[in-house]
Amino acid sequence: MNASPSNEPVDVLIIGAGASGAAIAWSLTETRMRILCLEQGDWMVSSQYPTTRKNWEAQQFGAFHVDPNVRGLEADYPVNNTDSPIDVLNFNAVGGSTIGYAAHFPRLHPSDFRVRTLDGVADDWPVTYDDLEPYFVQNDRIMGVSGLAGDPMYPPKQPPLPPLPIGRVGEVVAGGFDRLGWHWWPSDAAILSQPYEGRDKCLNLNPCMSGCSQGAKGSTDITYWPQAIRAGVKLRTRCRVREVTVNEDGMADGVIYYDADGRECVQKAEVVIMACNGVGTPRILLNSKSPQFPDGLANRSGLVGKNLMFHPVALATGVFEERLDTHKGPNGCCILSKEFYETDPDRGFVRGYNMQVTRGAGGPLATAIRGLASGDIPWGPGHHEKFRQRFDHTVQVLAVCEDLPEECNRVTLDPELADSNGIPAPKITYRLSENSKKMLAHGLERGKEVMRAAGAKEILETPLLRPSGWHLLGTARMGTDPDRSVVNAWGRSHDVKNLFIVDGSVFVTAGGVNPTSTIQALALYIGDRIKANLANLFDD
Amino acid sequence: MENATTASACTEGQLQRLSALLDTVLPASEDGTLPSAREIDFLAYLREQAPDFQAELIGILDRFDDNFPDLTLSRRVDLVRDFSGSDAAAFRRLLFRVYDSYYQNDRVCAAIGARPGPPFPNGHSIPAGDLSSLEAVTARGKGYRR
Numbered sequence: 001m002n003a004s005p006s007n008e009p010v011d012v013l014i015i016g017a018g019a020s021g022a023a024i025a026w027s028l029t030e031t032r033m034r035i036l037c038l039e040q041g042d043w044m045v046s047s048q049y050p051t052t053r054k055n056w057e058a059q060q061f062g063a064f065h066v067d068p069n070v071r072g073l074e075a076d077y078p079v080n081n082t083d084s085p086i087d088v089l090n091f092n093a094v095g096g097s098t099i100g101y102a103a104h105f106p107r108l109h110p111s112d113f114r115v116r117t118l119d120g121v122a123d124d125w126p127v128t129y130d131d132l133e134p135y136f137v138q139n140d141r142i143m144g145v146s147g148l149a150g151d152p153m154y155p156p157k158q159p160p161l162p163p164l165p166i167g168r169v170g171e172v173v174a175g176g177f178d179r180l181g182w183h184w185w186p187s188d189a190a191i192l193s194q195p196y197e198g199r200d201k202c203l204n205l206n207p208c209m210s211g212c213s214q215g216a217k218g219s220t221d222i223t224y225w226p227q228a229i230r231a232g233v234k235l236r237t238r239c240r241v242r243e244v245t246v247n248e249d250g251m252a253d254g255v256i257y258y259d260a261d262g263r264e265c266v267q268k269a270e271v272v273i274m275a276c277n278g279v280g281t282p283r284i285l286l287n288s289k290s291p292q293f294p295d296g297l298a299n300r301s302g303l304v305g306k307n308l309m310f311h312p313v314a315l316a317t318g319v320f321e322e323r324l325d326t327h328k329g330p331n332g333c334c335i336l337s338k339e340f341y342e343t344d345p346d347r348g349f350v351r352g353y354n355m356q357v358t359r360g361a362g363g364p365l366a367t368a369i370r371g372l373a374s375g376d377i378p379w380g381p382g383h384h385e386k387f388r389q390r391f392d393h394t395v396q397v398l399a400v401c402e403d404l405p406e407e408c409n410r411v412t413l414d415p416e417l418a419d420s421n422g423i424p425a426p427k428i429t430y431r432l433s434e435n436s437k438k439m440l441a442h443g444l445e446r447g448k449e450v451m452r453a454a455g456a457k458e459i460l461e462t463p464l465l466r467p468s469g470w471h472l473l474g475t476a477r478m479g480t481d482p483d484r485s486v487v488n489a490w491g492r493s494h495d496v497k498n499l500f501i502v503d504g505s506v507f508v509t510a511g512g513v514n515p516t517s518t519i520q521a522l523a524l525y526i527g528d529r530i531k532a533n534l535a536n537l538f539d540d
Numbered sequence: 541m542e543n544a545t546t547a548s549a550c551t552e553g554q555l556q557r558l559s560a561l562l563d564t565v566l567p568a569s570e571d572g573t574l575p576s577a578r579e580i581d582f583l584a585y586l587r588e589q590a591p592d593f594q595a596e597l598i599g600i601l602d603r604f605d606d607n608f609p610d611l612t613l614s615r616r617v618d619l620v621r622d623f624s625g626s627d628a629a630a631f632r633r634l635l636f637r638v639y640d641s642y643y644q645n646d647r648v649c650a651a652i653g654a655r656p657g658p659p660f661p662n663g664h665s666i667p668a669g670d671l672s673s674l675e676a677v678t679a680r681g682k683g684y685r686r
Contacts, residue, residue, distance in 0.1 A: 051660040055589050058640045111685040118685060129686075148671070153683045166669035178673045183683060186671065203663025213660040327654065328664035342685055364643035364654055369636060379635055380617050384569040391652055 010036040010234075013255060013269035015241050015284065017041075018096015019516050020502040020523040021275030022220035022228065023139065027527025029231035031534065037233065038257055038267065040240040041075035041093035044221060049211035056207070057365035064210035066100055067467060068092065075238070077419035077426075079279065081469075084430035086310050088279055088469040094237060095221035097277065100209050101470065101516060102332025103190040103217045104356060105145055107136050108518045110155065111342060112402075112511035119343045119350045122404050125508045126480050126489035127525065129155070135521035135528075140188075142227075143218035143520070144196045147188035153338040164193045164202060169324040169395050170334045173357050176454025182339040187356070189333035190218035190516070204329045207362060217330075239265070242423050243288040243297075244272055244499065250292045251538070252499045258421040271498045271530075271537070275523070278308065278472030278504040282411045283426045285476065298476070298493040298501075303486050305412055307405035307474040308430060309510040313465040314399040314440040316447030317360070318456030323392050326360035327367075334359060340399075340446060341512055349438040351402040353512045355447065360394040367391045376460060397450060398465070399443020402512035403436055405474050432464070440464060471515050476505035490529035491522070497538040502526050549594065554601045558582070560609035561601065564616040565638055573651045577642050585641035593637050600634055 012028060014021045017039035025037055050059035061070075066089040068076035075092040091100035110129035115122045133155070140160055147159030163186040166174070170186070177184035191208070192201045202216040215222050229235060238260035245266075247253040254268035274281045282305035288297035296304050337355035340347070361367040367390055371377025377386045409430045417425040432440070444463055451459050479485025482494035487506055493499040502523040504515055511518070530537065550558070559578045566577035586594055603623055608616060624631035642648055649656040655664075 051658055053658050056658050109684050152678050165666050167666035170669045204666050205659040205663055329666045368639045379565045384574050
């Protein structure tokens with residue numbers, strides 16, 4: 001194995017340069033430790049994002065597809081989704097999935113951290129909303145969050161930038177919520193409504209999920225990383241970690257990875273931090289077998305990879321007579337409703353869901369292709385009439401449902417499928433719980449109801465959106481009991497005292513909102529706990 | 541459709557079948573505002589943006605008989621539907637390319653109310669929207685639990 005001079009040992013090795021890896025790298029810079037991040041992807045170049053090209057839409061179905069199995073780029077690893085009704089989505093680059101996310105940026109609610117106490121299900125988190133609140137604020141400031149203060153569904157908070165325009169589409173759907181007497185609010189978004197810290201404001205390009213050419217969307221390659229690198233953090237790209245290694249004392253002592261040329265390399269470190277998302281992290285841990293950890297690293301609880309949670313999504317698409325210009329404006333960030341977020345036993349399920357209003361199918365090609373796939377817009381003589389009814393006339397309301405942890409839902413290593421370096425691919429085994437099914441059905445009906453109230457002339461139903469596995473949570477959960485959790489209340493492995501996990505794997509429950517804001521707040525929180533405990537970081 | 545790699549690789553019969561095939565999957569709109577896909581320079585699109593599809597396209601064209609262009613639209617639709625049933629994946633790839641070329645076309649974009657070309661750097665303007673009804677939302681009071 002290659003141990004070249006460039007691979008001098010470091011104090012802190014972070015695996016993954018996405019939402020959480022970037023945040024904790026930045027947080028730890030003040031320690032002046034030698035910090036290195038290994039990222040399997042490369043830097044993105046904003047001038048090469050699809051919206052700079054004439055074929056901008058087609059690229060969303062190819063190199064910028066949200067599904068790594070479709071993209072199949074060198075930076076990607078395959079995912080076996082065949083035993084799951086939801087496909088795992090991600091993006092692999094500096095910035096991770098913040099390159100391809102919609103930047104819808106709600107926080108988890110206070111009740112999300114106390115589900116056992118409040119609703120008698122799952123487990124409470126070992127941290128609270130109040131513990132994370134200062135880190136939410138810090139993260140909002142660094143990512144550049146736009147929003148409107150005063151939402152009664154949250155404790156008081158003040159986004160650093162005013163809200164994005166909701167446009168005519170927001171007005172129309174808000175009218176539906178108003179007629180029903182339901183809550184709605186402009187979405188918090190990690191998208192700039194005004195110039196901010198050297199970045200320019202949103203141009204309403206629309207396809208945020210294929211990278212933001214303007215740099216208005218807060219992806220960590222343009223928010224945290226420039227600051228962290230200026231402060232001395234090293235970031236090595238196109239380096240895919242195969243396993244975390246341990247010494248004879250059972251402490252993590254580094255990683256084995258493949259560099260851009262496919263060479264097997266060793267990187268030694270005093271502390272290892274996993275930041276690879278709720279699928280990538282258990283994949284590496286399960287692949288890190290040793291005599292001390294025959295079932296995978298940090299897995300004495302047997303819970304690594306288990307309790308996988310998504311946010312199952314049901315979708316109601318309203319078709320309106322009025323032209324709503326839905327191919328303009330951030331696709332995923334308009335308005336939301338928390339009317340059904342908190343538990344109401346009369347609904348027949350516990351917990352709840354966020355209603356996220358998005359701007360429909362997108363541009364002309366996406367409208368035609370998705371309409372074709374769903375059977376709604378035919379090819380041939382009937383195409384134009386149906387296309388005209390749909391393009392710029394459809395609005396979607398997504399019921400983003402809270403998934404509860406179940407050990408049967410899990411990430412394992414596929415015995416056959418592997419990435420280009422021969423590392424076993426993750427296999428997803430997942431089924432919808434009865435609670436989630438009831439919630440999806442409820443959310444779909446309420447979505448239809450609000451579309452009717454808003455004046456939709458026709459409503460299309462998607463009871464479960466298969467390509468919706470952005471939110472990968474729970475596979476290395478935090479907790480105080482080493483038998484029932486993988487990491488402690490500040491992300492440190494119960495089994496390996498110098499191994500930390502900072503991504504969505506540590507979520508105890510999923511909440512019912514997009515998790516990036518909370519993932520990053522947690523990473524900053526864990527970073528502060530590490531700094532506060534530096535003198536006795538590995539003690540019991 | 542002249543002066544293109546595919547054009548030079550195609551027989552005259554294949555070119556005629558291509559034209560008919562494009563007109564079948566996306567004929568002109570009845571009101572005449574939207575052109576048939578046969579009026580779009582599909583071969584130029586292939587050359588510039590999808591050269592890898594050219595060989596497959598020729599294979600698809602050869603699935604249709606020489607008299608395909610002479611048939612009625614209704615009959616051509618039936619034959620294309622047969623093709624889509626026999627090789628759905630190939631048909632989806634064909635439609636993707638046809639749609640992609642079609643909806644990049646300036647005339648088409650203008651007719652459907654979309655600005656031709658990439659969204660960046662000009663972007664779009666959208667109205668801020670009316671937030672006044674949020675007063676009623678806030679008046680209902682705190683809605684979260686601790």
